[in-house]
Amino acid sequence: MSITKEAVLKALSYVEEPDLGKDLVTLNMIEDVQIDGQNISFTVVLTTPACPLKELIHNACVRAIHTMVDKDAQVTVNMTSRVTTMRQNRDVLRGVKNIIAVASGKGGVGKSTVTANLAVALARSGAKVGLIDADISGPSMPVMFGVEDSRPHVFQTEDGRNLIEPIERFGVKIMSIGFLAPAESAIVWRGPMASSALKQFITEVDWGELDYLLLDMPPGTSDIHLTLVQTLPVTGAVIVTTPQKVALADAQKGLQMFRQPQINVPVLGIIENMAWFTPQELPDNKYYIFGQGGGAALAQKHEVPLLGEIPLVQGIRENGDQGIPAVLQTTSPVAPIFEQLAESVARAVSIRNNVAPRTQVVDVKS
Numbered sequence: 576m577s578i579t580k581e582a583v584l585k586a587l588s589y590v591e592e593p594d595l596g597k598d599l600v601t602l603n604m605i606e607d608v609q610i611d612g613q614n615i616s617f618t619v620v621l622t623t624p625a626c627p628l629k630e631l632i633h634n635a636c637v638r639a640i641h642t643m644v645d646k647d648a649q650v651t652v653n654m655t656s657r658v659t660t661m662r663q664n665r666d667v668l669r670g671v672k673n674i675i676a677v678a679s680g681k682g683g684v685g686k687s688t689v690t691a692n693l694a695v696a697l698a699r700s701g702a703k704v705g706l707i708d709a710d711i712s713g714p715s716m717p718v719m720f721g722v723e724d725s726r727p728h729v730f731q732t733e734d735g736r737n738l739i740e741p742i743e744r745f746g747v748k749i750m751s752i753g754f755l756a757p758a759e760s761a762i763v764w765r766g767p768m769a770s771s772a773l774k775q776f777i778t779e780v781d782w783g784e785l786d787y788l789l790l791d792m793p794p795g796t797s798d799i800h801l802t803l804v805q806t807l808p809v810t811g812a813v814i815v816t817t818p819q820k821v822a823l824a825d826a827q828k829g830l831q832m833f834r835q836p837q838i839n840v841p842v843l844g845i846i847e848n849m850a851w852f853t854p855q856e857l858p859d860n861k862y863y864i865f866g867q868g869g870g871a872a873l874a875q876k877h878e879v880p881l882l883g884e885i886p887l888v889q890g891i892r893e894n895g896d897q898g899i900p901a902v903l904q905t906t907s908p909v910a911p912i913f914e915q916l917a918e919s920v921a922r923a924v925s926i927r928n929n930v931a932p933r934t935q936v937v938d939v940k941s
């Protein structure tokens with residue numbers, strides 16, 4: 576009896592996407608089923624290019640076909656991806672699927688370093704990525720991407736609007752107040768001016784189609800945070816902390832800020848930066864100089880995942896200062912750590928898109 580498309584889909588309906596807890600057929604992840612005798616091919620559309628479960632899903636598909644359709648079939652599983660979104664009303668940032676706020680309670684915990692590396696790692700996995708340096712009082716992205724001297728062009732659209740072209744570097748589209756004003760004058764961008772500059776970044780920049788737009792938030796809690804949630808529906812927030820008690824206490828405040836009823840942005844997870852110190856010359860040694868397990872405990876307490884633990888390594892600081900994010904140093908042990916972080920964040924976004932309610936733009940009256 577010849578193999579039918581229905582039989583193939585039936586078999587694949589027994590393969591579960593482990594993170595999303597539903598089968599591949601229900602999730603509309605199977606496309607382009609082709610059958611030629613005993614040769615069966617189809618495409619699995621994953622929800623993130625950086626999917627850590629790729630191989631597992633691939634093997635489960637082959638097994639399902641062999642068990643339920645034909646044990647001798649030649650199975651070709653093509654893997655591709657289409658990042659999911661829950662955004663329906665796209666009045667702002669029309670082409671952007673997911674907006675991720677990267678926040679910290681305390682300053683100096685490495686939030687910008689983590690954001691820069693996360694953006695590059697996501698882009699390297701095949702996603703379309705943008706980055707807004709919303710840390711308006713201390714923009715650091717121009718330095719971290721080695722584009723301090725770049726100035727974005729403004730162009731006019733067909734309907735007569737002026738749009739800013741973001742600066743593109745290492746596959747990431749970047750917008751920073753640092754491109755518009757020299758670093759030493761950053762102090763003037765405060766309060767309402769900062770908020771209105773930030774709104775401009777959101778609405779008057781030609782972001783095009785993006786899978787992920789990362790927002791490097793200012794540390795702490797401020798008007799800027801409110802501006803952000805007032806202006807756009809943030810998909811979720813990630814909180815960067817270091818293991819010290821003071822940093823963890825502030826990270827908790829940051830986390831709770833997103834969870835306030837009038838903000839109500841889901842927290843995707845915690846990233847512990849400077850989790851341990853590793854000397855360059857002794858890469859296998861770990862020294863927990865700031866304490867151990869704080870990020871994991873915070874994540875557990877608030878029932879969110881610990882998305883990654885990044886060591887304190889001299890090279891990360893040096894690469895940041897040189898304008899080449901550490902994840903690009905492919906021979907360094909740090910690169911896979913940031914790659915894994917990107918996988919975890921992308922995974923958390925697709926889980927959030929599958930289960931949590933859509934984030935509403937909050938109407939906060941000041």
Ligand SMILES: Nc1ncnc2c1ncn2[C@@H]1O[C@H](COP(=O)(O)OP(=O)(O)OP(=O)(O)O)[C@@H](O)[C@H]1O
Binds near residue numbers: 681794849887896
């Ligand atoms: N894992 C790390 N290993 C080594 N150095 C790091 C690491 N993370 C960050 N740094 C360094 O620590 C300093 C502060 O980092 P960064 O500017 O990213 O922090 P931040 O939290 O964004 O700061 P701010 O609160 O000022 O915005 C930088 O010099 C950076 O290179």
